[in-house]
Amino acid sequence: MSDIIQLLPDHVANQIAAGEVVQRPASVVKELLENSIDAGALEIKLILKEAGKTLVQVIDDGKGMSVTDARLSFERHATSKIRSAEDLFKLNTKGFRGEALASIAAIAHVELKTKQENDELGTCIVIEGSEVKSQNVVVTPKGTSVSVKNLFFNIPARRNFLKSNTVELRHVTDEFHRVALAHPNIAFSMFHNGGEQFSLPATNYRQRVVNIFGTKTNEKLVPVEEATEVLTVSGFVGKPEFSKKTKSEQFFFVNNRFVKSPYLNHAINAAFEGLLKDGYHPTYFLNLTVDPQTIDINIHPTKTEIKFDDEHTLYAILRSSVKHSLGQFNIAPVLDFDSDANLDTPYNYKNKSGKTPTITVDSSFNPFASSGAAPQKQNYNRQLKTQAHWESLYVGLESKSNDALNNFDEVTFESEAKTESIFKSSEVSPEKTTYQLRQKYIVSTIKSGMLIIDQNRAHQRILYENLLKQLTSKEATTQQLLFPLNISFSTSDIAIIKQLQSDLEFAGFQFSDVKDESVIITGVPVGVPESEVTIVLEQLISDVENDVPDQNFSASDLLAKSMAKSLSIKTGQSLNADEQEHILNSLFACKEPSVSPTNKTTFITLGVDDIEKKFM
Template sequence: MTDIIQLLPDHVANQIAAGEVVQRPASVVKELMENAIDANATSIKLIIKDAGKTLIQVIDDGKGMSATDARLSFERHATSKIRSAEDLFDLHTKGFRGEALASIAAIAHVELKTKRDNDELGTQITLEGSEVITQDIVVTPKGTSIAVKHLFFNIPARRNFLKSNNVELRHIIDEFHRVALAHPDIAFAMYHNGSETFNLPNSNYRQRVVNIFGGKTNEKLVPVEEETEILKISGFVGKPEFAKRTKTEQFFFVNNRFIKSPYLNHAINSAFEGLVKEGSHPSYFLNLTVDPKSIDINIHPTKTEIKFDDEHTLYAILRSSVKHSLGQFNIAPVLDFEHDKNLDTPYNYKDKSQASAPIVEVDRLFNPFTEEKSSKGFSSVSYKKEPAQSWEGLYVGLESKGTKTEHDFSALEFESEEQTASLFKDDKHVEDTHSTYQFQNKYIVSTIKSGMLMIDQHRAHQRVLYEGLLKNMTLKETISQQLLFPLKLQFSSNEMPIISQLKEDLEHTGFVFSGFNDETLEITGVPVNVQESEVSIILEQLISDVQQEVPDSNFSATDLLAKSMAKSLAIKTGQSLTRLEQEHLVNSLFACKEPSISPTNRATFITMSVDDIDKQFM
């Protein structure tokens, strides 16, 4: 028999490696920006076209490469970061596996321009699918410029798996935020389709957070500082009242590298226990500095998950540090029974001299029971007792009036509803029989001919609202109620594009917008069945659902909007309903096109026949 095992060609091996490194345009952005940081760049520009499908270009002013290094950088496992296996456990740089540029070049058209500071001329290399097309000497500024064009041009199947431009752009912005937050000392700029999206000057960490997430973020931040032999923590957590329904403002950086750690995230949630509402997530921007030898970064292809030597100790230190900061800045309630607020010195009195004793003057000749003038000119008030006749006259004639009133009450006649004859003989029995009953403030029990019906009130109301909202958005028929005062809401720069994308659909549900800019939203009208206090909850829930489900078409966006609003507005489990409300909900549910399932495809009711109930007693 002939041998069947053979070595793969280089271009096939590179495409397989690219499947690990490059999942979408955001993966390319991450790798190229990390390479620019490792080149000691002080300014990095990111240029995007068509959400990265047409062009991804990263320009830096780093140290650049020689002609030989520029050519070798596109070979597999070629890197300047490590020399031996031991170096993997003492990493101080970003990219170290040497697969990024080789993988990117295997699935795209790449153009590299680079020049070192001491060189007069630079190098330009053009590649298509791992194949070097040209290598020339060019005039170029110091640093490196890499342009990645036509991503997945030779793998159409992979290109078809990419989402819409809005979704892919959102992933690119997420990666841009992660890199920019980890390095506030580097200036970053991002351009999409020729327009400037971000322009972040080099600054301190607090200013970098504010520049990315908006000016209103500054008042939401609580500093966290702690340094031990094992771990150094610096950064900020958000105040509990500003907790969001999404996890978009949760960032862990270990040695200036963004990571995802559910275990450490649990430590933060534990520190905020009892301070945030259920379903809300606190914001945090925390930098953790540990010994590089105590972590293993090379356990995940994207290097976003790392392994710690002693996770339990880190958990305890992180949880305690956050709780200490919340208490130190009076964010968390403190039980101190001996503290007297009256003894606190006001802040504006801290620089004043010692307080002088007050001077008290007493008029010793003052007599409150006389009307004479005192020696110092004070007039006294008389409190002489008046004769009894003066006040007893107030009650004269009340006895006769009371008697008259008694007779008037007895003569009162009350209006009663007109009694009409009943069509049914056993009318009393019909009045005493209730068609619905609420069980545990969660289910509505109703009788049917074949047995019993049990309805989940929350899911049933979701179905009713969902079909109504979907009809309004489809037919564009809605009624709005105007607000007495405009409602202004603040959102971050990456949340506003989502609302802007769904603005037209929101208007079809009844929202009226009067102001719309990068960070502020002004609303003057809301749907009829929406309270003003619920508007922010609805929009936050909508943003959360859009970020999790990332719809790709207008129909999906409309459908998702209806689902999200129905989930926010539906009556909750535990809410007591009157008999009339129960019957109205039951009737509305069975008037729907799909009464048996909720918008999330879960059962709204179950039925139990008389036979099923009889079997329980056998």
């Protein structure tokens, strides 16, 4: 029998490694930006075409590479940060020109131009699918420029799995934000299809957050500072009143590297306990500094997940730090049992000086004086005059009341006004056919047994079909607002709203202006409360970010699903009999009553036979 195990060729091995490192254009952006940071760059420029599918170019002014380093950077297992296995547990860099470039070069056309400061000429290397096409001497400025063209050109199956340009650009923007937030001392710029998306100068951390997420963010931030032997925490958390229904503004950086940690996220939620409404999430931009030997960042290929040696201590320190900041800046409510609210100075008298009360005494008054005394006589006359004044109010009432008692025909009695209902009810009240169970399910009887409806999913289906009909027919009714709504969003969120603006207008929204960081709304769809407009738009942005439709998918369908999710009756909401009947009848008038817009079951039936089996 012949041998069946064989070594893979280098180009195949590189393509397999690329599958772990490079999943989409955003993965290439992350690797190249981190390489530029490790090269000591002070200014980094990112250039994209077709959301990175056609071109991803990163230009930096770092220290550059020599001819030998430039060539070795595309070899597998080549790195500048590891000399022994122990170095894996004390990493301070992100990875300088090693391993990632080999994976990228295996599935794209790569052109590298680099020059060190003391060299007169630089090096240009062109690689296509792990094969070096050329290596020449070129004139180039100090630093490095890496161009990655035609991603997945030799793996069509992987390229077919890429989403639309809008979706891929969103992922690239997220990676750009993460790297830029971690390094505010470096200037970043980003261009897409020739247009400038971001221009971030080197500045402090607070200003970097404001430059990315808009000027309105500045008033939302609460600083957090805490230094211990185990952990140093710095950064900002958002005020509770500015919390969002999405998790788009939650950033953890451990030793200047973005990480995802549900455990530490729980610590932040614990610090905000009692301050957030249900379904809302806190905003935070926190930098954690720990000993590199106490963490392991190599448990995931993208290094976004991390493992700590002592998670319980970090949890307690982080939660206490955030709670301390919220209390220090009077964000969290404080109970003071020592002060008495009755002793507090009223607001109207805060800046007024106290006045000494004046007392007037009638020195001539003598209670034992004779009745003929002049002062007493004046007081007595004053009393008689006052008594005559109030007694005059009842003049004539006695005679009228006596006449009324003698003539019973004129006696009238006051009673409450009797108002009849607009809809006259029948003498026999109709039998109740629906019941609400645990404020979540609507139970009704049918011929074959029992019907149980999930009120939230059913209402989503009803709203979804109505909204989709309005969007496709473009006949939505708009309700004009008395005062326009001015809602602030980040730059990336505004880009999504601009993309969906025409569909939103077909749904019934009216925009008077869409600025760089805010939108002004003058009309909303009928049935959408003014207080729910912000929630609807935030939910829509979140759905575009996460569920993100493909290019063959309808934007109207996504909008209808998102609005139905925001406006539907929630679990826990009490419904009267008429509302229950309305949902029941409207659901079975839908085209697809059995499933919600997200393909979840809306109702189940229990036949009489199924019920009888329970009693056997």
